Amino acid sequence: MSEFNAPQPDVTLLLDMDGVIREVTLAPAMSKENIDAWVGRPWSDVVGGASDKIQRMMQDTQRTGISAFRQITQKFPSGLELPMEFTTVLLGGRAGMLAIGKNLQAVAELQARLISAQQTIERDYWKLREIETRYRLVIEDSNDAVLLVKVADLRIVEANRTAATALAGAARRKEGPVGRDFLQEIAAKDREPIELMLRRVRDQGKAPGIVVHLGAESAPWTVRGSLMTQESTPVFLLQMTPIGKSTGAAVSEQEDLEDVLDRLPDPVAIIDDNGEVKRANRAFAELVEIGSAGAVTGENLGRWLSRPGADLPVLISNIQRHGVVRLLSTTVLGELGTETEIEISASGYQHGGDSRIVLILRNVARRLSSSPESDSLRTALASMNETVGKTPLRKLVKSTVEVVEQHYVRAALQLAEGNRTTAAEILGLSRQSLYAKLDRYKLQEEPDSTG
Structure with a gap:
């Protein structure tokens, strides 16, 4: 139980006001790392490409007493590089600063898995959308005039741009063709043949194309038909191609x-x-x-x-x-x-x-709204500045660590949606250790979703 009597973050650095490391404390899980070489070196020398972040953290700490949490890649003498989240706290009498870091490797791995799962869901969603809208894309992109016509009353329910243009010219009207009687859009002499073709489509699913005439000029069009279902309603899919002229789309300006x-x-x-x-x-x-x-x-x-x-x-x-x-x-x-x-x-x-x-x-x-948890943690740490100079450093460090540790326990539970087994894995703890911390910080009322 000594682990819980002296809780600590993964890395604790005692810095002077210039950011030079004066003392280092590691969590038991990292005790094999030989970090003696860190002492006397600037903190910025032992991290991976984050000197600007460290400079801003120290400036914020000197100005306000505490810095915001920032993610930094911490390099160890063994060659190990870990993503970590650090905050720095000003010590009393400007005796230096305390940098408190938490290992984010488990969180980073979980984030990577969550991102992969999210991308899988996104891909499945867009595949479904593609299937649902494919026939519309075929209709709109077709150079032919394409119509959907109800089987029951031969009313037009959908038409692409080419069909709308052709039928508007045939009927000398500017309104769209949707809702109109398809038979009234073609020459009278072609209505009986088209009715016979549509009956065959209804009975057999499709039929050979025939020629009909549209407009005052009686321009010939070839009509092909097939049967399909739209929202549980049978409809004819009609494709009309003009005879004797190109239907290629106009080339837009480059x-x-x-x-x-x-x-x-x-x-x-x-x-x-x-x-x-x-x-x-x-x-x-x-x-x-x-x-x-x-x-x-x-x-x-x-x-x-x-x-x-x-x-x-x-x-x-x-x-x-x-x-x-x-x-x-x-x-x-x-x-x-x-x-x-x-x-x-x-x-x-x-x-x-x-x-x-x-x-x-x-x-x-x-x-993105600000996180209430981060605000509450920042407030709790900021309030500890009032005890600087009144409380021994050892007790101040212990109190600071407890506040930060409670924050990460709550954050892990939230990330794991209340599943304590998963939360323990994120924190790198055993399930028993997590329960002990929940009991220590009176967090037993947090929901459990272990199933």
């Missing part, structure tokens, strides 16, 4: 795609399989706080993605396995230190003989 890309309000980037940026628009350059889109080219996208479990390797691996990624939540850290919550949708494609990935990044910071 768009300047480079200009269109730069005008898009959302950031867009194209990368290769290694994450190197091959093309980006102005909005992307603004997001990562670089002066021009050209200056981004050749840089690695991972330079700006900063959330463990939702970084560049996770994105690329999902693209390579599934071809697309939708609504991947992550964080972009700009060159000037601005952190922006974003969602990424991406798709892979072939460019010559090389693989490319096109990404659309959307800033979602405005719609």
Whole structure:
């Protein structure tokens, strides 16, 4: 039970006001790491590419007494690199700062699995949508005039643009053809043959095409029919092709795609399989706080993605396995230190003989509400500043650790939807250890969904 009498985070650093490490305490699970070489070195020297974050944390701590939680990759002398979440607290009399870190490796792995599951759900959803709308796409994209006509009364229920144009000209009317009697849209001499063809379609499912005439000029059209069901109602699918003239779609004016890309309000980037940026628009350059889109080219996208479990390797691996990624939540850290919550949708494609990935990044910071749990933790830690100078350092460290530990226990339970077995795995604890902590912090009333 000694584990619960002296709870501690995974890494605790005692820093001086310049950020130099004066003392290090590791959790028992990391006790094999030899961290003697850390003492006397700046904290920024023993982390992976996060010196800017550490500088901002120390500035916030010196100004307000406590910093916000930030995710940092902590490097150990053995070569181990772990994603960790740190906060720093100012000690009394400006004697230094205390950096408290929690290992996020289990959380990052769970986030990666959750992202993979989310992408699977997204793919299944869009496959279903494709199946449901396929016939509409075929109708709208067809160069032929396509109609859906009720079997019961031969009323038109749907028509593509080509059919609407042809029938509007035939009837000399501007309103659409939906709801009109199909037989009234063709020449009188062709009505009996078309009725006979539709009867055969109704009885046999399809029939050979016949020629009918539309409009004052009696322009000839070939009509083919088949039977299908729409919302439990039998309908005729009629395809009409004009005879003697081309039905090719008009060629639209060529768009300047480079200009269109730069005008898009959302950031867009194209990368290769290694994450190197091959093309980006102005909005992307603004997001990562670089002066021009050209200056981004050749840089690695991972330079700006900063959330463990939702970084560049996770994105690329999902693209390579599934071809697309939708609504991947992550964080972009700009060159000037601005952190922006974003969602990424991406798709892979072939460019010559090389693989490319096109990404659309959307800033979602405005719609993300602040976390009540983070606010409450920040408030609880901030209130401890009042005890600085009145409480011994050992007791202050212990109290701070207890507050942080309760936060992570609650967060793990929330992430695991109340399942204590899963929450224990996230925290790297045994189930018995988790129960002991729940009892210690009076959290036994938290719901359990172990099933």
